[in-house]
Amino acid sequence: MSISETTKKKESKKKEPKSKEPKNTQQKQAKAKTSKKNDDAALIGINVKKADDLADWYQQVITKGGMISFYDVSGCYILKPASYSIWEYIKEWFDAKIKSIGVENCYFPVFISEDNLTREKEHIEGFAAEVAWVTHGGQSKLEKRVAVRPTSETAMYSEFAREIRSHRDLPLKLNQWNNVVRWEFKHPMPFLRSREFLWQEGHTAHLTKEGAGKEVHQILDWYAGIYEELLAVPMVKGTKTNNEKFAGADYTTTVEGFIPATGRGIQGGTSHCLGQHFSKMFDIKVEDPDQKKEDGGEGKSKHLFVWQNSWGFTTRSIGVMVLTHGDDKGLVMPPRVAKxxxxxxxxxxxxxxxxxxxxxxxxxxxxxxxxxxxxxxxxxxxxxxxxxxxxxxxxxxxxxxxxxxxxxxxxxxxxxxxxxxxxxxxxxxxxxxxxxxxxxxxLDTIQSDMFKRADAIYREHRKEITNWDDFVPALNSKNFCLIPHCEGDDCEDEIKKMSARTDTGDDVAEDARAPAMGAKSLCIPFDQPSGITLGETKCTNPNCKALAKSWVMFGRSY
Missing domain, CATH: 3.40.50.800 (Anticodon-binding domain)
Incomplete structure (x- = not known):
């Protein structure tokens, strides 16, 4: 009702006899004003419940909570002080850890030549769909396009070959705090899936496989520490299956998180042993210090290709924290990273x-x-x-x-x-x-209690499944499934296909309200439950004839 309409209504009632009606009208008007105030308050606060519409809730929480602003390039976001400060606390904590083992910070250019990026076939295949290319400089077309870094292995390893001349130059341990671009075409989600994000990427070279492996696991422990000690978010540590390992790596270790609102997993950070693949590609080698020279020291020395690692942790961690702890009132910040x-x-x-x-x-x-x-x-x-x-x-x-x-x-x-x-x-x-x-x-009690609650929920939703008939129902109840598995690539693909909703109505007992996606392997947990007898326990996939090698954690994921 406009102001003029209200005035006319009041004037029309001046000649009417007194009754309770005007009082009721006043009450209605007062109620309307109160309702408007409530509506205004709802606009200021979070006006959707987390359980009703997670996507809308998440967007409101991170914008009204002062964490991000949207930008005019899709998939790119402005990190405001409330969220960037979290990244600074993470950086301070982790930087001190890696420096304690001799890692030094450096910076390499954001652009990578196409020749360099494509030197390792398996590596580029893992990123090909996400690489952003620069094709013009001003009005002029470049003779050779250059990539905006999706990761820096190929950008850095020519320099490694120049720097490493002797086994005395090892280990070489470098880290960058920088940004990368991966031109995702899926629906963007701030922090969790963006086209540009902040991260650190460590790249190191070692004389032996054992030395490289020790570092891989140390870094992974610290990644888990960021989540559990700073963000109060529980993680499961493990090794990626061959299907899910980093492109070009010998093996990948990972920390895997859990989003209770969706029952889906999310990769929290990865530490890779690259083996000798890149060192052979970039000719990064040293003389074997243990090789005895023949002919009185005049013979040829044996050369060894170095063992390399790479490891990365991103601002995705902030989104995981928000989804884990946030409630219907908004953000719930763990004290150790609260601005x-x-x-x-x-x-x-x-x-x-x-x-x-x-x-x-x-x-x-x-x-x-x-x-x-x-x-x-x-x-x-x-x-x-x-x-x-x-x-x-x-x-x-x-x-x-x-x-x-x-x-x-x-x-x-x-x-x-x-x-x-x-x-x-x-x-x-x-x-x-x-x-x-x-x-x-x-504040210490709040930090501890937040982790304990999140950890208890995560543990409740990890189910040990040995009967395939229980697999999909467990997924639909927002659980992860730890199953005896043969670790076969084809078997893993089949499980993903069999657990997806196909809408035929008769091949999978799928809840229509559950996600359509199938379950993929998240990791082979380091902490293995008992119950598998090697050489005796069958793989949980009913179509697989192989025997199980380990418990593998499967689940729907981001």
Missing amino acids: IQAVIVPVGITAKLGEEGRAKLEEQVIAIAEVIKAANVRVHIDSREGYSPPWKFNDWEMKGVPLRIEVGPKDLEKHQVCTARRDTGEKGSIPITQLGTDVPTL
């Missing part, structure tokens, strides 16, 4: 408090913040004018700040502050004299 770990909201500011009372409260709030800051807690005071405390509470909940601290005149009289945990909503109080110890302790 703001604790927010102080002054409350109880009324007209009765007066200017002197307001000044005293403000002074006390600043003093409290300094005590908390001195305890190495990232703390912020919300002193915004014109917003009520409940509005601020909702705003900080949407942004996922781990701990809210409320300070008002009544709290100061009791020499305490009130607290509210973002992860559970649990409220409590802390004596002002104990803020320096109790706030950090509470």
Whole structure:
């Protein structure tokens, strides 16, 4: 109803006898105003439930939570301080770890010549569909197109061949913190599937297979540490099957995550032993230090091709964290990566408090913040004018700040502050004299509790399946299936096909509401359940005649 229509309606009722109707009308108008306020609040907050529409929920959470802004190139996004700071905390933690084993940071150009990129056939085949090519410089067509790096193996290994002249130059360990472009044509999803993303990529060369293997597993442990110690997200460590390993690698190790809302897996980070494939391609070799020269030292020395590794971790991890912990109110940030770990909201500011009372409260709030800051807690005071405390509470909940601290005149009289945990909503109080110890302790508890809850859910959804008839129903209940498997490539492909919905209605007992995709192998977990007797246990695929070699984790995935 417009303002003019409202005015006419009021005028038409001036001559009417008094009745309860005007009162009811006023009540209706008041109700309408309240409804409009609620609608406005819904626009500010998250207005869709995670369980109802995950895609819409996710987009609202990361935009309204201040993590990203959209860009005018599809599949590319602006990382705002709230999300980029998470990447900085990850970088700080991991950078210290890799430097402890002698890795040095460097930078190689973003462009790779076509000749270099195509030198290793298997490698380029793994990326061919995603490579972005530069074909023009200004108005001029390039004589030879150049690729925007999808990864840097081929960009770096010519330099490795120049740098490594002797076994004394080994190990050579380099890492880049950079961006890569993979021109995905699937539906983009911020953090999880974007055309440009940030990552680190380590590339190292070793004299022996054993030395390379030791590093591969050390890096993987640290990748799991980023998720579990910083992001409070549980992971399963394992080896990729031959079908799923990195293109051109000898073997690939991986950390695999789980998104409870969809029951789908997501690859969290990979560490590859490239073997000697690239060193033979780029002629990276050294004299064998153990080879005894013949003829009094005048004979030819034996040359060895070096063993190489590559390992990478991306900003995809931020999306995994959001999907794991976020709820219907918005983000839920693990304290160790939260830009703001604790927010102080002054409350109880009324007209009765007066200017002197307001000044005293403000002074006390600043003093409290300094005590908390001195305890190495990232703390912020919300002193915004014109917003009520409940509005601020909702705003900080949407942004996922781990701990809210409320300070008002009544709290100061009791020499305490009130607290509210973002992860559970649990409220409590802390004596002002104990803020320096109790706030950090509470944040550590929140971090630990968030991981424990996520880990318990992940474990509940890993089912050991030995009967094929139970496989698809388990998938449809949002589970992963650990099955005895022969590790055969063709068998793995068949399982994926057999577990997909074909809409024929009679070949697979598929829930119509479940995803149509089949289950692929996620990894061969390092932590193997008991129950497989090598040489006796049959592969779970009913069409396979081979015997099982290990438990393999299958599931639908991103």
